Amino acid sequence: MDRAKNVGTTSQAAKRKRKVVSLDKKKARSGWWFILPFLIGFLTVYLPIIITSIKFSMLNTVASTGHFIGFDNYIEMLTTHQSYTQTLLSGIKQLVFDIPAIVVFSLFMAVLLNQKVLGRAVFRAILFVPVILGTGLIDELDNIGNTAIDTMKNASAASKGSTGTSASAIISNYDLARLFEGMKVGTDLVKYVTDLVNNIYGIINRSGVQLLIFLAGLQSISPAIYESCSIDGATTWETFWKVTFPMVSPMILVNTVYTVIDAFTSQTNSMMQLIMSEHTNSETMSAAMAWFYFLVVILIIAIVSAVVSAFVFYQRRD
Amino acid sequence: MNNTEQQQTKVLKESKNRIRVDFERTSRWTRFRIKYLNSNYAVMLLYRMFRFLLLLGVAFVILFPFYSKIFGSFMDREDFVDVTVKLIPKHWTIDQYKYIITENGFFKAMGNTFILSLVCALLQTITCCIIAYGFAKFKFKFNKLLFMLVIFTMVVPHIVLRYAMISEFNYFKPLYLEAFWNGIKNIAGEGGFIAGFKSAKGFNLLNSYWPMAILSVTGLAYKNGLYIFMLRQFFKGVPDELEESAYIDGSGVFRTFVTIIIPLSVPMMLTVFIFAFSWQWTDNFYTNMFFNNAGPKLIPSIVRVPKSLSTDASFAGKKNYDSAIRNTCSLLIILPLIILYLFFQKSLVQGIERSGITG
Numbered sequence: 001m002d003r004a005k006n007v008g009t010t011s012q013a014a015k016r017k018r019k020v021v022s023l024d025k026k027k028a029r030s031g032w033w034f035i036l037p038f039l040i041g042f043l044t045v046y047l048p049i050i051i052t053s054i055k056f057s058m059l060n061t062v063a064s065t066g067h068f069i070g071f072d073n074y075i076e077m078l079t080t081h082q083s084y085t086q087t088l089l090s091g092i093k094q095l096v097f098d099i100p101a102i103v104v105f106s107l108f109m110a111v112l113l114n115q116k117v118l119g120r121a122v123f124r125a126i127l128f129v130p131v132i133l134g135t136g137l138i139d140e141l142d143n144i145g146n147t148a149i150d151t152m153k154n155a156s157a158a159s160k161g162s163t164g165t166s167a168s169a170i171i172s173n174y175d176l177a178r179l180f181e182g183m184k185v186g187t188d189l190v191k192y193v194t195d196l197v198n199n200i201y202g203i204i205n206r207s208g209v210q211l212l213i214f215l216a217g218l219q220s221i222s223p224a225i226y227e228s229c230s231i232d233g234a235t236t237w238e239t240f241w242k243v244t245f246p247m248v249s250p251m252i253l254v255n256t257v258y259t260v261i262d263a264f265t266s267q268t269n270s271m272m273q274l275i276m277s278e279h280t281n282s283e284t285m286s287a288a289m290a291w292f293y294f295l296v297v298i299l300i301i302a303i304v305s306a307v308v309s310a311f312v313f314y315q316r317r318d
Numbered sequence: 319m320n321n322t323e324q325q326q327t328k329v330l331k332e333s334k335n336r337i338r339v340d341f342e343r344t345s346r347w348t349r350f351r352i353k354y355l356n357s358n359y360a361v362m363l364l365y366r367m368f369r370f371l372l373l374l375g376v377a378f379v380i381l382f383p384f385y386s387k388i389f390g391s392f393m394d395r396e397d398f399v400d401v402t403v404k405l406i407p408k409h410w411t412i413d414q415y416k417y418i419i420t421e422n423g424f425f426k427a428m429g430n431t432f433i434l435s436l437v438c439a440l441l442q443t444i445t446c447c448i449i450a451y452g453f454a455k456f457k458f459k460f461n462k463l464l465f466m467l468v469i470f471t472m473v474v475p476h477i478v479l480r481y482a483m484i485s486e487f488n489y490f491k492p493l494y495l496e497a498f499w500n501g502i503k504n505i506a507g508e509g510g511f512i513a514g515f516k517s518a519k520g521f522n523l524l525n526s527y528w529p530m531a532i533l534s535v536t537g538l539a540y541k542n543g544l545y546i547f548m549l550r551q552f553f554k555g556v557p558d559e560l561e562e563s564a565y566i567d568g569s570g571v572f573r574t575f576v577t578i579i580i581p582l583s584v585p586m587m588l589t590v591f592i593f594a595f596s597w598q599w600t601d602n603f604y605t606n607m608f609f610n611n612a613g614p615k616l617i618p619s620i621v622r623v624p625k626s627l628s629t630d631a632s633f634a635g636k637k638n639y640d641s642a643i644r645n646t647c648s649l650l651i652i653l654p655l656i657i658l659y660l661f662f663q664k665s666l667v668q669g670i671e672r673s674g675i676t677g
Contacts, residue, residue, distance in 0.1 A: 031456025041536020
């Protein structure tokens with residue numbers, strides 16, 4: 001009985017439902033208009049460039065006159081090239097050490113800058129200076145035997161090995177090593193920490209964008225959560241690990257991926273230097289090197305983001 | 319009861335606006351002791367000092383190179399062989415600035431780069447905004463897949479594409495229209511469509527502003543993937559109800575975007591603009607690639623030792639002197655950016671903060 005009565009209404013309901021869906025779809029389809037510039041550009045400019053570049057990597061020596069040799073360039077660079085695999089491995093190793101340092105440092109700095117520090121506005125302005133001024137040309141100029149920068153870079157390295165502290169050193173490596181010796185924590189860790197201290201200039205200058213992203217994340221945490229925490233009697237330490245850290249964990253993912261991309265594609269990277277120097281030698285070999293390198297980067301990004309996203313907490317939003 | 323107690327308090331002094339009343343209070347010393355002389359306050363004070371010193375140290379590391387660059391730029395030739403000169407020059411001179419500006423074609427390069435950066439930054443901000451809005455608010459098919467392509471353009475190291483990019487813009491074929499036209503014309507001839515398609519010559523766009531403009535309009539220029547990502551996160555944070563109410567009032571998708579979304583996102587767009595402008599300003603990869611000596615002079619061309627300042631190899635401080643001259647060039651290059659940064663620093667940070675970038 002009921003079923004028979006409902007036949008008419010269900011067909012009407014189905015009609016109405018379909019209409020609603022189609023309106024939604026119509027709206028959704030207008031999204032294509034917005035991304036049209038990118039689509040056209042990607043298909044008619046970027047894709048041909050990528051295809052040409054891949055084609056180059058499979059040619060013999062000179063791009064304009066070479067003939068097709070398949071994957072020979074790739075095989076040659078992986079088996080017989082004198083420094084490719086070495087540079088690649090050392091670059092990856094360096095990165096694995098640098099990622100935690102940059103991410104932790106920028107998170108720490110962002111937390112500090114989010115508190116009410118004396119002269120916060122000034123410190124913020126100074127810490128974002130590398131974002132604006134430390135790129136491209138300036139970055140390159142700073143890296144070609146620049147005396148003003150080298151004193152900064154080598155400030156702590158200058159006293160390496162010597163027992164006394166040199167006048168120009170900020171922190172003596174030796175003092176640091178001696179401090180750790182007493183703790184009995186193993187030489188590898190000591191070396192890691194001293195390397196980080198040596199590299200502090202690079203780390204500070206490379207963590208500008210990450211700092212901005214973390215600061216944005218910290219600002220978006222509702223103060224009400226902190227209030228309820230303090231009413232429940234949580235200490236600052238507990239609040240950090242139970243509230244701040246989970247809330248910024250999506251940003252940790254973003255920043256980790258950004259750090260990998262930034263480190264791998266910066267022109268001062270040793271791998272990039274190798275690719276560029278190979279370019280004058282053999283254009284096609286350099287293209288092959290770059291493409292293999294790119295595959296490795298993608299692989300690393302996939303692994304890193306898979307590992308990090310296992311720990312990411314997403315706040316459920318209504 | 320309460321009233322009587324209040325009446326007991328003794329009025330010390332009374333004027334039109336103020337009244338001083340004497341009531342029993344713990345002594346000053348006790349209050350001081352309880353407030354300040356405890357372990358909590360000591361720990362807090364220590365922490366504050368540590369925090370401040372740490373920030374001071376980091377600021378020092380960032381600013382010190384600028385400091386030594388600035389002093390180095392005022393040094394005379396003799397100061398570089400004098401071992402007693404560490405930071406502060408003995409012979410102050412503005413020769414370095416003078417000769418770089420007069421002999422390296424400073425103002426011309428500055429003007430050209432300014433036009434290029436301004437146009438590129440404006441185009442990039444607008445296109446990235448449009449593209450990001452499309453990705454953020456419309457659930458069309460392949461949305462996520464296409465967004466992966468945006469990330470892809472960000473991840474590909476540009477050096478990989480160097481040679482291919484030069485050849486692309488050396489024989490640039492707008493939308494392959496000419497190629498298709500030639501192919502159709504040749505469809506009955508020898509080799510058919512493909513031979514005709516390949517015969518298209520294209521334009522040589524090297525040494526002009528066009529390659530940068532084309533890359534900017536299509537959102538493929540330097541770090542545009544990052545801008546699209548940032549703006550997409552920002553638009554995702556804009557509540558859908560805003561647009562829905564506009565749709566109900568009869569506004570179309572594009573009108574809603576222009577009249578409602580754009581005014582909302584001005585701080586974020588300003589942030590992207592500052593990034594785009596300053597990264598384009600100091601860019602040397604694209605400018606070296608697309609402009610060789612024949613093209614308009616741009617900023618990377620002024621970074622060299624001017625003739626009047628060049629020293630022969632016998633000069634002991636040559637390495638340091640040349641390095642100082644290059645630093646002076648870089649100071650002159652970033653001067654406009656510093657001015658821009660000082661003006662917009664606050665809104666830059668605010669724009670980022672409001673974006674609420676989340677993964």
